[in-house]
Each structure stands twice: as C-alpha cells, then as structure tokens.
Amino acid sequence: xxxxxxxxxxGLFGLLAEIFNLRKYLIPILVLxxxxxxxxxxxxxxxxxxxxxxxxxxxNFSTAxxxxxxxxxxxxxxxxxxxxxxxxxxxxxxxxxxxxxFTLCGALMMFxxxxxxxxxLGIETLSIxxxxxxxxRRFELKSNEAGFKYFLMGSFASAFLLFGIALVFxxxxxFSIDGIGNYMRMHADKLDPxxxxxxxxxxxxxxxxxxAAPFHFWAPDVYEGAPSLITALxxxxxxxxxxxxxxxLLSTCFVxxxxxxxxxxxxxxxxxxxxxxxxxxxxxNFKRLLAYSGISHAGxxxxxxxxxxxxxxxxxxxxxxxxxxxxxxxxxxxITVFKSTGTESISGFxxxxxxxxxxxxxxxxxMLSLAGIPPFAGFFGKYFIFSEAFRNGWQNMVFVAxxxxxxxxxxxxxxxxxxxxxxxxxxxxxxxxxxxxxIAVCLIISIVLGLYPGVFTKLL
Amino acid sequence: MLTLIxxxxxxxxxxxxxxxxxxxxxxxxxxxxxSQLAFTVYVFTVFKAPNAPEVTNGLLSLNIDWINSPKIxxxxxxxxxSLLMVILTNLLMPLIVLAGFNRNQERTHIxxxxxxxxHFALIGVFxxxxxxxxxxxxxxxLIPIYFISLNWGGVNRATVTLKxxxxxxxxxxxxxxxxxxLYWNTASHSLSWVDLTMNHICSCKQGFIxxxxxxxxxxxxxxxxxxTWQPDTYSSAPTxxxxxxSGIMLKMGLYSLLRWLLPVLPMGTAEYTPxxxxxxxxxxxxxxxxxxxxxxxxxxxxxxxxxxxxLIAAGIFALNVQGIQGGLVQMLxxxxxxxxxxxxxxxIINRTGSSDINTLGGIRVxxxxxxxxxxxxxxxxxxxxxxxxxxxxxxxxxxLFEYNSWAALFAGLTVILGAVYMLRMYQKVMLGDVNExxxxxxxxxxxxxxxxxxxxxxxxxxxxxxxxILELVAPISEQIYxxxxxx
Numbered sequence: 001x002x003x004x005x006x007x008x009x010x011g012l013f014g015l016l017a018e019i020f021n022l023r024k025y026l027i028p029i030l031v032l033x034x035x036x037x038x039x040x041x042x043x044x045x046x047x048x049x050x051x052x053x054x055x056x057x058x059x060n061f062s063t064a065x066x067x068x069x070x071x072x073x074x075x076x077x078x079x080x081x082x083x084x085x086x087x088x089x090x091x092x093x094x095x096x097x098x099x100x101x102f103t104l105c106g107a108l109m110m111f112x113x114x115x116x117x118x119x120x121l122g123i124e125t126l127s128i129x130x131x132x133x134x135x136x137r138r139f140e141l142k143s144n145e146a147g148f149k150y151f152l153m154g155s156f157a158s159a160f161l162l163f164g165i166a167l168v169f170x171x172x173x174x175f176s177i178d179g180i181g182n183y184m185r186m187h188a189d190k191l192d193p194x195x196x197x198x199x200x201x202x203x204x205x206x207x208x209x210x211x212a213a214p215f216h217f218w219a220p221d222v223y224e225g226a227p228s229l230i231t232a233l234x235x236x237x238x239x240x241x242x243x244x245x246x247x248x249l250l251s252t253c254f255v256x257x258x259x260x261x262x263x264x265x266x267x268x269x270x271x272x273x274x275x276x277x278x279x280x281x282x283x284x285n286f287k288r289l290l291a292y293s294g295i296s297h298a299g300x301x302x303x304x305x306x307x308x309x310x311x312x313x314x315x316x317x318x319x320x321x322x323x324x325x326x327x328x329x330x331x332x333x334x335i336t337v338f339k340s341t342g343t344e345s346i347s348g349f350x351x352x353x354x355x356x357x358x359x360x361x362x363x364x365x366x367m368l369s370l371a372g373i374p375p376f377a378g379f380f381g382k383y384f385i386f387s388e389a390f391r392n393g394w395q396n397m398v399f400v401a402x403x404x405x406x407x408x409x410x411x412x413x414x415x416x417x418x419x420x421x422x423x424x425x426x427x428x429x430x431x432x433x434x435x436x437x438x439i440a441v442c443l444i445i446s447i448v449l450g451l452y453p454g455v456f457t458k459l460l
Numbered sequence: 461m462l463t464l465i466x467x468x469x470x471x472x473x474x475x476x477x478x479x480x481x482x483x484x485x486x487x488x489x490x491x492x493x494x495s496q497l498a499f500t501v502y503v504f505t506v507f508k509a510p511n512a513p514e515v516t517n518g519l520l521s522l523n524i525d526w527i528n529s530p531k532i533x534x535x536x537x538x539x540x541x542s543l544l545m546v547i548l549t550n551l552l553m554p555l556i557v558l559a560g561f562n563r564n565q566e567r568t569h570i571x572x573x574x575x576x577x578x579h580f581a582l583i584g585v586f587x588x589x590x591x592x593x594x595x596x597x598x599x600x601x602l603i604p605i606y607f608i609s610l611n612w613g614g615v616n617r618a619t620v621t622l623k624x625x626x627x628x629x630x631x632x633x634x635x636x637x638x639x640x641x642l643y644w645n646t647a648s649h650s651l652s653w654v655d656l657t658m659n660h661i662c663s664c665k666q667g668f669i670x671x672x673x674x675x676x677x678x679x680x681x682x683x684x685x686x687x688t689w690q691p692d693t694y695s696s697a698p699t700x701x702x703x704x705x706s707g708i709m710l711k712m713g714l715y716s717l718l719r720w721l722l723p724v725l726p727m728g729t730a731e732y733t734p735x736x737x738x739x740x741x742x743x744x745x746x747x748x749x750x751x752x753x754x755x756x757x758x759x760x761x762x763x764x765x766x767x768x769x770x771l772i773a774a775g776i777f778a779l780n781v782q783g784i785q786g787g788l789v790q791m792l793x794x795x796x797x798x799x800x801x802x803x804x805x806x807x808i809i810n811r812t813g814s815s816d817i818n819t820l821g822g823i824r825v826x827x828x829x830x831x832x833x834x835x836x837x838x839x840x841x842x843x844x845x846x847x848x849x850x851x852x853x854x855x856x857x858x859x860l861f862e863y864n865s866w867a868a869l870f871a872g873l874t875v876i877l878g879a880v881y882m883l884r885m886y887q888k889v890m891l892g893d894v895n896e897x898x899x900x901x902x903x904x905x906x907x908x909x910x911x912x913x914x915x916x917x918x919x920x921x922x923x924x925x926x927x928x929i930l931e932l933v934a935p936i937s938e939q940i941y942x943x944x945x946x947x
C-alpha cells in the first residue's frame with residue numbers, strides 16, 4: 001500500500017515540478033524516487049496486510065508484480081531522458097512524467113485489489129493515462145489515431161467490465177473478492193446463471209485488456225501509432241499488469257466457476273497464439289511486428305491462465321520478467337535505430353551487424369529470448385508455463401503453443417537476417433549512454449535468469 | 461569433475477578468443493583445442509568402462525541441483541558412448557581449426573569464438589545425463605553454427621541458413637514436448653537419464669512420443685524425407701562450418717537415438733522400427749542415386765553423407781548388439797571421413813574456383829601428394845578393408861542381417877552404390893587429362909598437408925587397430941541393447 005501512496009506522491013511531484021521550474025531535474029529525481037520505492041516494496045514480502053477496509057491487500061503476489069512494474073517504469077524513465085528531446089516535448093515533460101507515474105499507480109492497484117471497485121479504478125487509472133500518452137504526439141496523425149482508437153475500444157471494454165461487476169454484485173451482494181469467492185465456493189455446484197454471465201463479461205473485458213484474440217484488433221494500430229516509448233510501456237507494463245489482474249481475479253473469485261468459461265478461454269488462447277504468430281509473419285513495420293509478437297506472448301501467458309487451478313502464478317511471473325527484459329532491450333535498440341534512420345520498418349535494421357556489431361548482437365539476444373531459445377530467460381519462462389500447463393492436463397494446448405512457437409521463430413529471425421545479411425544503409429547508429437546501460441542491464445538479467453531461473457520458480 | 465573440465469575448456473577458450481585479433485586467435489584456438497584433445501586422452505586412460513554411469517559425484521560425473529522445481533539437475537558424466545563422441549569431437553576440432561589457417565577470413569575472433577562455443581555445446585550434448593540439460597545444449601549448439609553459416613557462408617546463405625535453422629528448431633521444439641510429457645509421466649518427476657530408462661509409460665502413449673523425439677533426430681541426422689535443408693546448407697556454409705555440421709553435429713542426432721530414444725521409449729521404438737528402417741533404406745538408395753547423378757562436388761558429398769548416416773540409423777534400429785556397436789564405431793569413422801572429403805572438396809574448389817566435376821580433371825598430375833591423400837579418404841569412405849569404415853559397416857551389415865536378411869541386402873547396396881559415386885567422382889576430378897580450367901594447381905600448404913595427413917593416419921589407425929574403440933563401446937552397446945528391450 002505504501003508503494004502505491006509514494007508512487008502517487010511522485011506523480012503529484014511531477015505536476016508540481018512544472019510550477020517550481022524543476023523540469024531539468026525531474027527525471028533524475030523520479031528515477032531516484034522509484035529506486036527508493038522499489039526497495040521499500042521489498043519490505044512487504046511475506047507481510048500480508050489489508051488496507052482501507054479491505055479495499056487493497058498486500059500479498060507476495062502483489063509484491064512480486066509491483067517490484068516488476070517498478071523496475072519496468074524505472075527503465076522507461078531512464079529511456080525517456082533521451083527520448084523526449086524536441087522543444088515541444090520539453091515543454092510537456094512534467095505532464096508526461098506525472099501521467100507515467102499515475103499509470104504505474106493504476107498498475108499497482110491492479111496487483112493488490114481486493115475489491116471490485118479497486119479493480120475498476122486501477123484499470124481505469126491505467127487506461128486513461130495511456131489514452132493520453134498514446135495520443136501525446138499531438139501533431140502526428142497516427143498518434144492521434146492511436147489515442148482515439150484506444151480510447152473508444154478501451155472504454156467499450158470498461159463498460160463490459162462494469163456490467164460484469166454489476167451482475168456479479170447483483171447475485172452475491174458484495175464487491176469484495178473474498179465475499180465473491182465465498183459465494184462461489186458455497187454454490188460451486190449450482191451457480192446462478194447471472195453470476196456466470198457476469199463472470200464471462202468480466203473475462204471478455206480482461207481479454208480485451210491483455211489483447212487476446214479475438215479482442216486484439218486495437219493492439220497493432222495503437223502500438224504503431226503511439227510514440228515508441230509508450231509502445232514499450234504498453235507492451236510490457238500494461239500487458240503484465242492486465243495479466244496479473246486477470247490472474248488475481250480468476251484465482252480469487254472464479255476458480256470453481258471456470259468450468260463454464262473453459263471453452264471461451266481455450267479458444268481464445270489457441271486463437272491468440274495462432275493469430276499473433278501468423279500475422280506477425282507478414283509485418284514490415286518493426287513496431288507492428290512487436291505488437292503481434294506481444295499478442296502471441298499473450299497467448300503463452302493465457303496458458304498460465306487456463307491452467308490456473310494448478311496455481312501457476314510463479315510461472316506467470318517468471319514469464320513476465322523474461323518477456324519484459326527482452327522487450328525493453330528490443331525497444332531500447334529499436335528507438336535508437338528509428339531515431340537514426342527515420343524509419344520504423346525492418347529495413348532500418350539492414351546491415352546493422354556491420355555498422356555496430358555489439359548492438360546487433362544485443363538485438364539478436366533479445367530476439368532469441370523472445371523466440372524462446374535457451375539459454376535466455378524467455379526460454380525458461382516458456383518452459384515453465386508449458387510444464388505447468390502440461391501438469392494440469394492441457395497437453396493439447398501445449399502442443400498448439402509448441403507449433404505456434406515454431407512459426408514464431410520465423411519473424412524473429414527475419415530481423416536477425418536483416419541485420420546480418422542485408423547490405424548496410426548509410427546511417428550511423430550509436431545508442432546514448434543511458435540506452436547502452438539499459439540494454440546491458442536487461443540482457444544481463446535475461447542471461448542470469450536463463451542460467452539460474454531457480455530463484456523465481458517457487459517464488460509465489 | 462574431469463567431465464566438467466572437458467566442458468569448461470572450450471567455453472573459457474571461446475570467451476578469451478573474443479578479445480584476441482587476427483592470426484593470434486587462430487593459434488590460440490589451435491592450442492585450446494589441442495590441449496582439450498590432450499586432456500581427452502588423459503580421461504580415456506583413467507576411464508574404466510563402468511556399466512552404468514555413476515549417479516553420484518565421482519571422478520567422471522557431477523550431479524548437482526540446478527533448479528528445484530521443476531526438478532532439474534546439472535548432471536554430467538561419461539560412459540562409453542559419451543566418451544566415444546567426446547573423442548570424435550575433440551579429434552576433429554583441432555583439424556577444423558587448422559583448416560582455417562592460410563585463409564583470409566573477416567572478423568576471425570568472432571568466428572573462432574563461435575566455433576569454440578559450438579565445441580562447448582557439442583561436448584555438453586554428449587555428456588549430459590539430464591534431459592533438460594541435454595535439451596539446452598542441443599539448442600545451444602544450433603546458434604553458433606547458424607551465425608557461422610550466415611556470416612561467412614556462400615551464395616544464398618540467408619535463405620538457406622534460415623531454412624536450416626527453422627527446420628532443426630521445429631524438431632527441437634517437438635522434442636521439448638516429448639520431454640515435458642516424460643517429465644510428468646514418470647513416477648519420480650525427473651528427467652535424469654537413469655530414471656527415464658526405468659519409466660513405465662503405457663505403450664499406447666509411447667508411439668506418439670516416439671515421433672516427437674524421432675522427428676527431432678530425423679531432421680538432424682537427416683533421414684529422408686526430412687533432409688531437404690542439408691545439401692543446400694552444406695554447400696553454402698563455409699568449409700569449417702560444413703566440417704562442424706557434417707562431422708560432429710549430425711552425430712548429435714545419431715547419438716541421441718541411442719541415448720534418449722531407444723532406451724527411454726522401447727515400446728514405441730519396437731512399434732515403429734519397421735517403418736523407420738524402411739525410411740532409412742529408401743533414403744539410402746535415393747541419396748545414393750542422387751549422388752551418382754550429382755555434378756556439384758559439395759552436394760555430392762552431402763548426399764553421400766545422407767546415404768552413410770541412413771545406414772547407421774538403420775543399423776541402430778535393427779535393435780541388436782552388433783547393430784548398435786557397429787553404429788557407434790561407424791559414427792566415429794564417418795565423422796573422420798566426411799570431414800576429410802569436405803576438406804578435399806574445399807581445397808579443390810578454393811584452387812580451381814569450380815565445384816562442377818565436369819569442369820575438373822587431371823589434378824593428380826599437378827598435385828600427386830594431394831591425390832594420394834584424397835584417394836585414401838575416398839577409400840576410407842567406401843569402406844575398403846583396413847580402413848576405419850570397414851569395421852563399422854561390417855558390423856552394421858551383420859546387425860541388419862540378424863534383423864532381416866533382405867534388410868542386409870539393401871544395406872549391402874549402399875556399400876556398392878557408395879563405391880560407384882565416390883570412385884566415379886575421383887576418376888572425373890583427379891584422373892584423366894588435365895582440364896583447361898585446372899591449369900595451375902598450387903601444391904598443398906603446410907596446414908592442409910597436416911590436416912589431410914592426420915585424417916589419413918586416423919583412417920588407417922582405426923582400420924588396422926580398432927580394438928580400443930571396440931572395447932570402449934562394447935559394454936555400453938550391451939547396456940543400451942538391454943534397456944531397449946520391451947520392459
């Protein structure tokens with residue numbers, strides 16, 4: 001809970017920085033602040049408490065995911081220093097930073113909600129901040145389109161969520177997840193149809209938020225149009241937050257009712273895996289490629305959701321960490337390349353290996369990790385999710401996931417082939433110091449986790 | 461402990477090689493691989509063929525917890541079969557490194573670092589006794605060779621290597637599915653080799669899982685119809701890459717059949733053996749016929765390699781001691797010979813600029829010493845008595861005869877067809893009048909001579925005195941045979 005309050009304070013500080021003309025020092029102060037909050041967050045480990053009359057509750061689950069979210073935001077902030085460099089950006093930097101902090105607040109609420117109201121508040125805080133950030137390049141048509149599209153589709157999904165919450169409330173008479181969980185346990189054999197409809201509506205809303213097929217259509221356009229750094233934020237923090245909330249929602253409120261939703265979840269999972277990987281094959285824009293790759297990763301994480309009875313939270317967390325560090329490294333490199341070449345197409349990476357072998361090797365590692373090839377963290381995340389799903393009897397889904405991983409390798413290799421065997425273009429590409437650091441840190445985490453994933457496998 | 465050192469030498473060398481430049485890195489790699497070879501010789505002398513690999517920590521094995529849940533151990537060790545493959549790898553690596561001397565290569569430090577990394581991964585595949593660890597090394601071996609072929613390869617390398625990568629990775633992922641299945645279906649929930657060979661999986665499920673593993677290995681070996689990546693990759697990869705691929709990497713597939721398929725899924729194996737053997741023989745005949753028609757030197761050797769490994773795979777699937785033992789011995793022989801033929805092909809292509817056998821001819825007149833080495837290697841690969849392939853092929857034929865006399869007839873056909881295309885190739889390329897394309901043929905350089913002489917000596921040494929190798933693999937062949945029997 002303290003994590004949430006301090007983060008909100010940082011957000012307010014961001015707004016105040018405008019008045020006191022502290023814009024220059026804003027990012028370093030926020031980075032420092034987040035680092036402090038990160039270490040404070042660790043203190044809640046094994047120290048479960050409920051706050052605000054049962055509105056929020058800390059648990060190891062929320063602590064672990066909060067830590068990850070703080071880490072991702074820290075990286076995003078470090079990257080933002082060299083990203084927002086135009087005069088227009090500098091004018092608005094304090095607004096941007098404040099909104100980013102509030103995004104993080106929303107995510108933190110989604111990890112520790114124990115009341116439906118807080119779930120909704122968390123999702124809305126996160127989403128509204130993102131609608132603004134996606135459209136924050138005011139003079140670019142695509143950015144406007146992204147913000148607008150995301151807003152329309154997102155509010156539609158929020159309405160579904162609200163309707164679902166209302167129906168569940170109508171049956172159970174409570175917003176608290178413990179109350180709903182109790183109702184579910186007591187009536188597990190004879191659930192009210194309205195309860196099930198409410199549950200399904202909430203599941204649909206969450207599937208939208210995690211960009212699972214067939215609710216994924218917003219993702220590629222929004223990812224492409226939004227500023228690259230915000231795309232990085234959406235494909236890591238937002239996706240992970242949505243999955244954690246999804247997991248928490250289902251595991252606390254609906255575990256015994258999931259039999260009714262099984263068919264929905266399995267079809268969505270298989271469709272997400274196949275659509276994400278197949279459509280990614282034909283993408284030329286790197287951001288769209290990562291968007292579809294993100295959709296396919298949502299499919300792998302859905303495997304953890306459908307095998308939720310076996311408590312797959314550790315697997316989900318390990319996967320999230322592996323996915324986040326690889327994606328952040330890939331985005332840090334991509335932003336550098338976009339800036340130098342002025343194009344977001346994969347051809348911008350042509351011949352990168354000749355111009356900057358180290359950068360090319362780094363992107364190769366990130367891509368191999370995303371493709372799930374050992375010894376990187378991405379492989380272990382995938383392995384543990386597959387293993388857990390297998391244990392819980394989802395062999396067929398694992399098989400689908402294996403087939404789609406094979407397809408997935410194609411488009412990750414496309415980037416690698418472009419870097420290593422296409423003739424180089426004339427642009428010089430050199431990441432700034434902050435970017436180099438971020439790339440190095442992310443890849444080191446990926447490799448260390450790949451070599452010793454034991455720390456996270458029985459964490460939760 | 462000794463196994464760990466075998467594993468660490470190439471890894472450390474690979475890291476050091478990144479920081480060296482130019483010619484120095486070649487010399488360094490040579491020293492590293494030769495010291496690895498020397499250490500292997502030492503391990504060979506202390507190795508006293510235990511019947512089962514030691515599970516606890518001992519002189520040769522190491523078993524420590526790596527990940528608690530799911531249970532994965534860092535379990536490495538050596539038995540006769542592993543040691544044989546380690547010997548093959550470590551014998552060939554110095555030769556492969558030596559083949560790169562006197563050649564202009566860009567960014568040598570990265571190339572040799574990748575080669576040494578590959579060396580590390582290959583040793584890892586051969587000494588792992590935990591399925592998961594084995595899988596990691598198996599995948600790890602793919603990455604360096606992909607980048608070697610992609611960066612230093614010939615025409616069309618991007619498409620060809622991508623096909624190779626996706627093809628083999630597809631196989632590996634199916635194998636991963638197989639391992640997941642085994643993990644959750646064995647009583648002990650472990651992937652340690654000893655536990656896996658004692659599983660009791662219902663025969664109804666073994667058949668399906670058999671194909672998960674077999675496809676991975678069939679692609680790697682390759683067995684027809686899963687071979688389409690191989691000829692292109694062999695001809696577009698740089699010579700050292702081809703030597704690594706054909707000499708060692710494809711042995712990973714054959715070795716894995718014996719280690720992770722036959723003893724682990726005996727009922728599935730028994731069910732599908734006839735189909736597999738039929739596939740192998742179709743492959744053998746098909747590849748031999750293509751090799752006879754082939755005019756491209758490298759592709760001819762690639763297809764001949766498919767034919768030879770097809771015979772080895774068939775012998776292994778004959779499921780008797782002779783077949784398994786012959787397969788093991790032949791793996792060593794084939795590794796040495798195939799590296800020899802590809803190196804000869806490279807010497808010819810490098811000097812004449814042509815790989816079409818119709819535009820070559822009469823090289824013997826220009827370089828009699830090269831001709832002598834080449835004929836020794838050619839005779840080695842057609843399994844002439846007193847050469848190394850003879851023992852292996854003889855035992856394979858014996859094993860297949862025991863399985864089915866018709867099978868032995870087909871297997872005999874490979875030997876005959878092999879002689880046809882190899883000798884025909886030799887005649888066209890080396891004998892006859894000097895072709896106008898081949899007016900100058902520079903004599904062998906010191907490193908080329910050294911590599912070829914070593915291979916020639918090895919061909920005769922193992923052909924005349926195969927006893928140590930036979931003794932090394934006899935106990936393990938017995939053991940694999942026993943384990944491969946339907947429980």
